[in-house]
Amino acid sequence: MVKHTIISAKKANSLYWLGRYEERVYITLHLLRKCHDKMIDGELEDYWPIWQNLDTAGVYQTNEEFIFGIMYDDINPSTVMSAQMRAMDNAILLREDILSETLSYLEMSLALLKECRNKQEKNVICLQPVIDWSLAFWGSAEQRLKNHKALYIMMIGRNIENLDMLLRFDYDFERVALAYDSVKHYFRHMPSIVDDHIEEELNRLITRERFNLKDVEYKNKLLKFINQLVRV
Amino acid sequence: MKRYLYNYQTIVEFSEAVPMHAVMLRCQPVSNAGQTVEQEHLVVSPDYWLQAGHDAFYNRILFGGATEPHKTFAYVSTGIVATDTYVIKYRGENLFLFKQPTALTNVREAVLTTPDNVIDAAYAICNWLYENIVYQPLCTTVETTAAEVLERRKGVCQDFAHLMIALCRQRDIPARYVNGFLEGEGETHAWVEIFDGYNWLGFDPTHNRCISEGYVKLAHGRDVRDCSVSRGLFTGQATQQTTIHVTLQEI
Amino acid sequence: MNIRINELIDSRDTVNKWLERYGVRFGVYKHGVFNEQLFPFDSIPRIISHSDWSYLETGLKQRVLALNKFLWDVYHDKRIIKDGIIPEEFVYSSKGYMPECEGINPTGEVYAHIAGIDLVEGKDGQWYVLEDNLRIPSGASYPMIAREITRKVSPQTFTQNAVAENRNYSKLLATMMEEMNNGRGISVILTPGRYNSAYFEHSYFAEKIGATLAYPGDLFVEDNKVYYAGIYKEKTRVGCIYRRVSDEYIDPLIFEASSLLGIPNVMQAYKSGNVALINAIGNGVADDKGIYYFVPKMVEYYLGEQPILQNAPTYLPYFKKDYDYVLANIQRLVIKDVSEAGGYGVVFGKDLSKEKLDELKALIIDQPRRWIAQEVIDFKDLEILEDDKPVERKADLRAFVVSGKETRVWASGLTRFSRNPDSFVVNSSQGGGFKDTWVLEE
Structure with a gap:
């Protein structure tokens, strides 16, 4: 077959969002485990910041409800289940690019999530394979994706999501600056994907001097620009 | 000429x-x-x-x-x-397609009796349409079927043509829809061609005439859908x- | 021949787990809601002996060759009509006949590049063709991936039995597509999208063939050539489209105007020989229920050979002799309405009351051309596992014939079975499942 590396608008969009949602699965589980650890013997204020950010609508009453909801709720968009389903919705459109082998890690994760929900598994540890498969997915993608442009778009999505989550959960400047650098690293391979104007704005905003996530206006502005930075 | x-x-x-x-x-x-x-x-x-x-x-x-x-x-x-003179030579077209009713040219009931001769029958149908269907702009759409026209008894040139075609096809007379220009009209006009066994002859049921001259043809087909x-x-x-x-x- | 499949049967659950892992699903619409289901796999394979296969292979090639010649003839010289072998109304009043295809010369003069021929094996051991599918037959991906998995899960089974490889179907497709592409550009599979019932197959083929999976809107025509559009205005020429979009939606400027699945002006590019469409447009005229009757006659007419494969005994009330026979024997025949749209469907005479039979007779008398009738074939049941117990169920076989420069028959096929013990319907959307089809090499 004659090969080409052209990516359609539709596929670029799917690649980007697959990257974002799969990263969200990983980070959400990471935060949930952190939160869960503090719930074991800690005070409400120890885990409230994470709770608040994962449950923006405030639908969960008890710790148990919260943990269960963030694992399996498919209506709340901030849950592991929702992110995994959205990742799958995008990945399913990309089988011939990312290959069945790579796609199968997402299939298994989603199947496990559904199985655990049906069995009412309450311990976060039951989702450890979802973490493992997420990393296997990325490893497999990196190794096997023949179209490098497709991989870059996915990695851009992954890193944008990482940056977005770091900001939402009020990480410090070093972490945010590092994540922003990673995004820019991939932009070098895909210059046409970036909105230059927004990149300039972000370059001005993400500096040690101006960095202050307690300033709600500043934080919202950053989040808005981060989410408009990529043109897909 | x-x-x-x-x-x-x-x-x-x-x-x-x-x-x-x-x-x-x-x-x-x-x-x-x-x-x-x-x-x-x-x-x-x-x-x-x-x-x-x-x-x-x-x-x-x-x-x-x-x-x-x-x-x-x-x-x-x-x-x-x-x-x-409006006489168009037969060039081996598939007559079956012009004898078979389409969704827009399907009338089942017997509307009038006509002579056996194809040309006489076409004149009779043309005349029947002129006397029984009222020309009335804007009362039908491009989707209006011949059966609907027959029921409502009004329409524009497209509807006259479809009903005439339906009545011809009922009698196994090959008939086709024609789109083109007619002098003095601000839009395209529709008429009918029937096959007399040798040639295609033009009939304009809207004006109740067999066409001799003055019609400029753009396209023909089974019904309006083939001619847009x-x-x-x-x-x-x-x-x-x-x-x-x-x-x-x-x- | 000692066939050992016990290990394979024992591993059924593992196989189904793997099918889930690979996302082997098909979509079903129920009450307007789209759902994806796993396609239940039964691990007891259908086994076709080497000699049976040789017979089927030769017969299938012959049949598809004749069907392709018929399609060429219909859209060109129409000799078979002029010579009185097939009455013109069977051809021109068929819903599948497309006047828009008159005179088009598809690349390589092939129309049915991928033919899915549905067969059943009678209790007498005789194979019968039930239906030809020449438009967009689906299902080959399932036995392909089932084989991929069963070989992993139960390797011994395949060491002990000489089973012909079936994962080479992708190679058959790729070769044919390259031949039809003829170096014009890239080859793509055009899917209507993920909510199509066969979407898994579309994406799986794209992966296995190495073709690009194109969605509606990804392809456009410029200067009468087809291109695949990139996000940043890049484009690349497309030479071959394996389209899984039906004829009436393929070009909104020629056919269904409201279609969002098609490519505007693709028919012009196709007509000019600038792109190959797999399968060709207009094939529906050859897999029409009424035309089916004439397929054995096509074999004799175009190839001058005796047909190797048999049709189920079929009668056309259009012919006087058949008309009399059908009216006299209606209670034991299967009656099929050829007109489809808003039609009667398929009915078994034995299931109808006296009144209903008389009603049907009146319809046949009124419009004989609209009907065909067939003898009910007593077909051989296959074993399937129901709660780990073997039970017998009806099953058919869809064989796939791929025609490029040559005609090749895939040494496997989709065996579908019915879950319902009384049902003859093996449709996957009605709760049935599938089996792998083994062709033995010796």
């Missing part, structure tokens, strides 16, 4: 820029035994590619499109046609407004 200047002009305006627009046009007269195209010119928006071809019924078509964002599409098809002057498709959210000017004048 008469000579006519025809001019068909269309401007399509989009409410916002469309990224892609594809078109297929049947806007150029054909040369046949009854008419000769002596001169023709075509003016098209410069950003459109356009090529010439033929459709399923060997009508002339133009097809093309534009793939850069744009807000208008305009074209003018103009030229000079000399017309002769223009079909198009664009992407995006825009709405379109189309302005059409048609003139046919004897020179």
